[in-house]
Amino acid sequence: MTVHDTEIAIQAADRQDRPPFVQIDRVSKTYRKGKLAVPVLDRHSMIIAQGDMVALVGASGCGKTTLLNLIGGVDRPDTGEITVDKTRITSLSDAGLTEWRGQNVGFIFQFYNLLPALSAHANVELPLLLHDIPKAERRARVDNALNLVGLQDRASHRPEELSGGQQQRVAIARALVTDADLLLCDEPTGDLDQDSATRIMELLSMLNQEFGKTIVVVTHDPLVAEYAHRTEHLTRPETAA
Numbered sequence: 001m002t003v004h005d006t007e008i009a010i011q012a013a014d015r016q017d018r019p020p021f022v023q024i025d026r027v028s029k030t031y032r033k034g035k036l037a038v039p040v041l042d043r044h045s046m047i048i049a050q051g052d053m054v055a056l057v058g059a060s061g062c063g064k065t066t067l068l069n070l071i072g073g074v075d076r077p078d079t080g081e082i083t084v085d086k087t088r089i090t091s092l093s094d095a096g097l098t099e100w101r102g103q104n105v106g107f108i109f110q111f112y113n114l115l116p117a118l119s120a121h122a123n124v125e126l127p128l129l130l131h132d133i134p135k136a137e138r139r140a141r142v143d144n145a146l147n148l149v150g151l152q153d154r155a156s157h158r159p160e161e162l163s164g165g166q167q168q169r170v171a172i173a174r175a176l177v178t179d180a181d182l183l184l185c186d187e188p189t190g191d192l193d194q195d196s197a198t199r200i201m202e203l204l205s206m207l208n209q210e211f212g213k214t215i216v217v218v219t220h221d222p223l224v225a226e227y228a229h230r231t232e233h234l235t236r237p238e239t240a241a
């Protein structure tokens with residue numbers, strides 16, 4: 001299936017009726033270092049529907065990664081509220097936010113962030129070790145996640161024994177293994193050649209369409225943005241240097 005199919009256009013129209021999944025309400029963020037203040041987001045509001053796939057685009061430094069980190073509860077806004085699937089994450093305690101993140105969000109990064117000494121299987125298993133899950137169930141879940149990304153035969157390989165595209169598929173399996181409904185991807189194809197990038201985007205599209213994952217992708221690549229149902233353009237606040 002290609003991104004230009006009529007089928008997908010019909011699904012995009014359907015999505016407008018779906019409930020909001022991520023609600024960003026007048027969120028502001030300024031980084032401070034000594035006397036230097038870097039305003040990045042100024043009362044930014046945005047709604048992402050359940051099952052949506054959104055590309056965040058904009059000039060370098062406009063705040064795409066910052067917004068992704070706020071949605072994923074890695075960082076907190078100075079003001080404003082963020083609600084994800086009825087949980088107001090901006091009201092959670094630090095411990096509550098960490099626990100919420102571990103259960104509800106899968107992160108996918110440009111440079112994969114795999115642990116080099118561990119096999120693909122052990123890398124994918126890592127998020128499950130934070131939860132009280134019996135070993136047999138952990139194994140079943142990891143096998144299932146590696147199967148989904150087509151890497152069941154590479155489970156014992158370490159990252160250096162895998163191509164960039166395969167490493168990113170391991171990272172996607174790691175993001176899936178907790179069954180998180182929200183996948184946050186920061187330049188997921190930025191380190192890959194075009195064929196591998198296409199394969200990664202087709203995998204993310206499949207997870208969106210067949211498994212209902214809500215996906216936010218930060219990208220500079222117009223081809224990647226084409227896989228999204230819609231594109232959100234960020235700009236720096238006018239007060240920014």
Ligand SMILES: Nc1ncnc2c1ncn2[C@@H]1O[C@H](COP(=O)(O)OP(=O)(O)OP(=O)(O)O)[C@@H](O)[C@H]1O
Nearest residue numbers: 031032033038040059060061062063064065066067
């Ligand atoms: N921890 C931090 N401390 C201070 N300034 C920061 C911090 N993180 C980001 N910034 C600044 O905030 C601005 C937005 O950064 P961010 O990484 O969100 O942009 P981006 O749109 O993702 O950029 P790129 O496309 O280049 O990855 C930049 O000017 C950056 O220098």
